[in-house]
Amino acid sequence: MSKLTAQDKFLDLSDYGRPFGKFLANNLKNTRFTPIHVTLLFGISGLIAIGCILQNHYFFAAFFILLKSGIDAADGELARLKNTPSYTGRYLDSVFDIILNFMFFMTICYVSKTTIWFTILAFIGIQLQGTLYNYYYVILRTKSIGGDSTSKIFEYKSPKALPGETQKSVDILFKIYILVYGVFDKIIHFLDRDAYKVKTFPNWFMSLLSVYGLGFQLLIIAVMLPLNLIEYIVPFFIIYTVFIFVLIGIRKVLFKA
Numbered sequence: 001m002s003k004l005t006a007q008d009k010f011l012d013l014s015d016y017g018r019p020f021g022k023f024l025a026n027n028l029k030n031t032r033f034t035p036i037h038v039t040l041l042f043g044i045s046g047l048i049a050i051g052c053i054l055q056n057h058y059f060f061a062a063f064f065i066l067l068k069s070g071i072d073a074a075d076g077e078l079a080r081l082k083n084t085p086s087y088t089g090r091y092l093d094s095v096f097d098i099i100l101n102f103m104f105f106m107t108i109c110y111v112s113k114t115t116i117w118f119t120i121l122a123f124i125g126i127q128l129q130g131t132l133y134n135y136y137y138v139i140l141r142t143k144s145i146g147g148d149s150t151s152k153i154f155e156y157k158s159p160k161a162l163p164g165e166t167q168k169s170v171d172i173l174f175k176i177y178i179l180v181y182g183v184f185d186k187i188i189h190f191l192d193r194d195a196y197k198v199k200t201f202p203n204w205f206m207s208l209l210s211v212y213g214l215g216f217q218l219l220i221i222a223v224m225l226p227l228n229l230i231e232y233i234v235p236f237f238i239i240y241t242v243f244i245f246v247l248i249g250i251r252k253v254l255f256k257a
Contacts, residue, residue, distance in 0.1 A: 008140055010203035014133070014213020017066070021073025025081055028074070035075040035082075035089045039096060042071035046100040053107045053225070062222035068100070069215045088165045091173035097214060098180050101126060104221065105234065114234040122234040124184075125241030129212040131184040132192075132244055136209055136251070139196050155185065192248045198255050205255070209247055 012018075028038070045068040052061035075093060079085050102123055109119035158174040161167040201209075210216060217237075224233050 008200065008203075010206040011210070012213065013207060013210040014215035014217070014219075015073065015210070016219065017070035017073040017215055018077075020070035021077050024071065024074040025077035028078055029081040033078070035079040035084065035086070036092065038071060038075040038078055039089060039093050042068045042075070043096045043100065045071055046096075046104070050100075050103055050107045053104075053111055053230075056111070058225035058228070058230070062225050065104075065218050065222040065225075069218050072097075072215075084164055086162050086165045087159050087170045088161075088173055091170070091177045095173065095176055095180060098127065101214075108221075108230060108233050112230045112234070114231065118238065119234050122237040122241075125237050126217055127181075127184045128187060128244060129217065129237075129241060130214050131181070131188045132247065133209055133212040135185075135188050135192070136195060136201060136206070139198070140201055140206065143200060155182075191244075192251060195251060198251070201251075201255060205250065212243075212247075 024038070045064050049061045049064035049068060052058070052064060072093070075089060079089060105119050105123045105126075108114065109116055155174075155178060158167075158171045161170045220236070221233060224230065224236070
């Protein structure tokens with residue numbers, strides 16, 4: 001099942017891993033592999049990429065970063081194919097993403113001459129970028145008739161466990177999710193508190209916004225590493241964050257609540 005209706009689908013520049021994700025999910029649908037197993041697999045791919053960066057094997061690092069993006073698309077696809085949606089998988093996926101993002105940037109900081117404070121600033125920047133993308137995307141999905149509703153616009157309390165998962169695991173992962181993402185959600189909601197009132201967002205706007213999706217962020221890193229631009233990765237993402245205010249400004253001016 002698609003996350004969006006046909007009229008709401010847009011060119012998602014961060015979702016280039018989807019074809020591989022569908023291919024992998026289709027080959028796993030009749031096996032014992034679960035979406036959680038796939039989530040663990042993309043975590044392993046990310047850790048291998050980090051190891052490659054530490055060894056200055058940037059081409060291999062780029063490969064495993066892109067592979068991670070492809071595998072990341074497969075867990076949700078597999079959940080839909082097996083009709084086993086879960087909040088456990090949803091929160092675990094997000095928690096793994098933020099941990100890997102932090103490790104990517106700390107590794108880049110270690111290998112390059114970038115200072116720790118600039119690196120932390122860049123990490124905060126990419127999380128705000130991704131949060132803005134997810135905020136608008138979840139709004140679109142929620143208002144899309146027949147769209148996916150596993151994610152919520154506002155995460156206030158632990159949701160009721162779905163069949164096949166325990167309430168305890170959902171509660172624990174929800175608390176971790178709020179701990180690591182809560183502050184970024186609050187910042188973006190503060191910057192554009194009325195976005196959820198908008199009926200829909202046009203496809204071109206969502207495509208533009210998708211440059212802030214995690215997949216596109218990782219693609220930028222994967223391109224910069226083999227080009228020996230590792231010293232510029234952190235400064236780039238700090239400057240890249242300023243674009244947040246441009247996108248929010250476009251939303252407020254053109255798509256009023």
